Ligand SMILES: [Fe+2]
């Protein structure tokens with residue numbers, strides 16, 4: 635192999651690197667979401683705020699759902715097979731967090747939708763405070779996944795499980811993307 639060639643990571647590393655990258659994306663979007671909530675409080679619904687609200691609403695409605703499914707279908711089941719009480723307890727907490735994160739998002743989403751439409755019926759201070767709660771829970775959740783869940787799952791999954799995990803993750807996104815493309819085409823017609 636030439637010295638300059640980048641080695642292809644093995645399937646397990648690639649999948650868990652992908653999940654780590656999803657966490658980085660989520661953290662970046664959470665920072666943008668908080669900045670947006672602060673801007674709404676300070677300056678109201680400017681055109682820039684409305685555009686950002688639309689982009690973030692669309693992103694949070696789509697991407698975290700796929701990431702949580704990746705974990706619920708592949709990472710958590712590997713951990714629930716463990717006999718280690720600490721691992722089991724942490725996994726149950728992570729599963730419960732996904733429910734709380736969804737509830738937090740459902741609380742934020744209508745205000746953000748309204749902001750995107752230039753409709754100021756919501757309380758900007760309540761929105762900022764909800765975003766802060768959402769962000770903190772997500773950050774704590776990510777720390778627990780990266781420090782415990784991912785390393786433990788990586789150790790427990792064999793190559794066949796990793797392969798089927800990669801296939802399912804790719805197929806699910808392909809189905810989702812095809813649906814989005816079909817809906818966009820129908821909207822244009
Ligand atoms: Fe998670």
Ligand SMILES: [Fe+2]
Nearest residue numbers: 657701705779
């Ligand atoms: Fe995660």
